[in-house]
Amino acid sequence: MKKYIGLIIGVLLTSVGCQEQETPSKESTGVTEQETLPKTIHLAKEQMQNAALRIGTAQVTELNEVVILQGLVTVPPQNKIDVSFPLQGYIKETQVMAGMHVTKGQVLATIEGMELLQLQQDYLTAKEKFQLAVQEYNRQKELNVNKATSDKLFEQISTERETEHILMTALAQKLALVGITAESLSANTIHNSVALRAPVNGLVAMVGVNTGKYISSTEKLFEIIAMKETVVVFDAFEKDVPNVRVGQSLEVYSNGATEEHYEGVIKYINHSLNADHAAEVTAVISGSTEVFYPGLFVNGEIHIENHSGLTVPSEAVVQWRGDSYVFKEIGAQDFEMVKVEAGISQHGQQQITASGINQQTKLVIKNAYTLLMKAMNSGEE
Numbered sequence: 001m002k003k004y005i006g007l008i009i010g011v012l013l014t015s016v017g018c019q020e021q022e023t024p025s026k027e028s029t030g031v032t033e034q035e036t037l038p039k040t041i042h043l044a045k046e047q048m049q050n051a052a053l054r055i056g057t058a059q060v061t062e063l064n065e066v067v068i069l070q071g072l073v074t075v076p077p078q079n080k081i082d083v084s085f086p087l088q089g090y091i092k093e094t095q096v097m098a099g100m101h102v103t104k105g106q107v108l109a110t111i112e113g114m115e116l117l118q119l120q121q122d123y124l125t126a127k128e129k130f131q132l133a134v135q136e137y138n139r140q141k142e143l144n145v146n147k148a149t150s151d152k153l154f155e156q157i158s159t160e161r162e163t164e165h166i167l168m169t170a171l172a173q174k175l176a177l178v179g180i181t182a183e184s185l186s187a188n189t190i191h192n193s194v195a196l197r198a199p200v201n202g203l204v205a206m207v208g209v210n211t212g213k214y215i216s217s218t219e220k221l222f223e224i225i226a227m228k229e230t231v232v233v234f235d236a237f238e239k240d241v242p243n244v245r246v247g248q249s250l251e252v253y254s255n256g257a258t259e260e261h262y263e264g265v266i267k268y269i270n271h272s273l274n275a276d277h278a279a280e281v282t283a284v285i286s287g288s289t290e291v292f293y294p295g296l297f298v299n300g301e302i303h304i305e306n307h308s309g310l311t312v313p314s315e316a317v318v319q320w321r322g323d324s325y326v327f328k329e330i331g332a333q334d335f336e337m338v339k340v341e342a343g344i345s346q347h348g349q350q351q352i353t354a355s356g357i358n359q360q361t362k363l364v365i366k367n368a369y370t371l372l373m374k375a376m377n378s379g380e381e
Contacts, residue, residue: 037320037375041327041335047374048333054366055329057359058310063344063351065307067243069250069281069300071234073292075225080205083222085196086177089113091213092193096222098207102198108222109209112193116178120190123171123182130164137161202226205294230285230292232264234300235278243304244269244281251301252285254292262287264300307344309351310358316365317342317350318372326352327371329362335371 043051094109096102140157143149172182179194206223215221232252236244246269251261262285270280283300285292292298317324317340324342327335343351357363364371 037337038378039337040330041337041371041375041378043333043335043371043374045333051370052367053364053370055362056312056316056365057362058312058352058357060308060359061311061349061351062308063311063346063349064303065243065344066346067236067240067302067304069234069236069240069244069302071232071281071283071298071300073294073296073298074231074233075294076229076231079202079226079228079231081199081202081224081226082220083108083196083199083224084217084220085111085215086174086217087111087113087115087119088214088216089116091209091211091215093211094207094209096204096207098204100204101202102204102224103201104198106198107195108198109196110193111196111215116194117190117192119171119174119178120180120185123168123175123185124187124190126164126168126171130161130168133157133161133164196221198224200224200226225294227290232283232285232292232298232300234281234283235274235276236269236281237276237278238273241269241271241279244279244302248302250283251303252283252292252298253301254296254298257291258299260291261301262292307351309343309353311349311351312363313365314345314348314350316363316368317352318368320372324352325372326354326357327364327368328357329364335364337371337375 089111090113092110092112096108102108137157137160140149140154144151144154175182175185179197180191202224204222205225206220208219208223209215209221244266246266248266250264250266252264253259253261264283264285266281266283268282270282273279312326316326318326324340325337326340328338330336338354338357340352340354340357343353345351
């Protein structure tokens with residue numbers, strides 16, 4: 001008896017399980033009644049007045065397809081100058097601060113030190129030895145003509161003269177590196193300090209010294225940015241790379257001044273994508289660009305080409321479940337919700353494509369979202 005009872009219970013459970021599988025719930029299908037909106041919407045007379053809808057038609061216009069890039073103002077290597085001093089010494093005086101504009105030849109700091117004095121001493125000593133070597137060379141030359149001295153000795157004197165000349169010339173070049181003219185140097189004009197001058201016109205980006213500081217020959221004392229041109233490096237993501245090319249014009253503007261656009265030209269494109277899967281696009285901005293300082297985040301717009309099509313005001317197009325819709329007037333107080341393909345959006349205009357919509361079709365071009373809310377409320381009822 002127990003055997004038959006267990007068999008009957010098993011059959012009943014199996015039957016119930018099959019029915020549950022054959023009858024899916026609304027939750028399991030992921031479909032709810034609220035997701036289906038009515039195709040047409042009717043507004044009462046009072047609702048029409050409150051909605052303040054505006055009826056119009058689509059117009060055929062041309063809009064530019066725009067690629068928007070984000071980037072950073074940078075300084076090319078040739079415009080960033082590190083200023084140092086080839087000798088050890090001390091900063092006697094400096095009146096330069098970061099952010100100052102300097103001109104070529106302007107004094108950045110005054111430097112003094114023992115190595116500076118030693119270099120001048122070495123040059124003057126080498127100069128005297130060279131003059132003595134020249135005198136001896138001339139004397140031996142006359143003796144050699146009369147065969148009063150051997151050719152070997154004359155050759156030795158010639159070599160000594162050339163060696164002293166090389167040493168004196170090298171020391172003169174070292175003096176030029178620290179800003180001292182060798183021709184004007186004498187025992188009475190030895191300098192105990194020299195001026196370190198700006199090599200170019202530009203902006204002082206870094207000051208690494210102060211009065212009394214000891215400096216070495218390998219130390220960067222100042223950093224100057226030559227404001228010759230403004231360079232921006234943009235990131236172009238994979239989808240935008242095919243639309244970007246060298247020589248292309250673009251408009252550049254900062255986040256703080258979106259109305260002020262500056263013209264630029266793309267110079268280089270690095271097609272090796274970085275860690276963000278973006279290609280680095282280098283552009284040069286033309287004209288007066290003092291507002292673009294290094295490190296500033298900027299935007300760039302590239303206008304690809306003109307596309308002609310039906311265009312409506314952007315507020316005429318509503319979004320629902322990831323799709324775009326417009327409302328077509330089909331009666332005095334009746335409207336039809338029509339799905340469209342949204343194209344280029346620019347300057348408050350939106351291009352659309354849809355079957356059954358042309359330049360004669362009457363559409364809601366203002367307060368279209370009022371109809372969408374009405375449709376959503378109708379769908380819930």
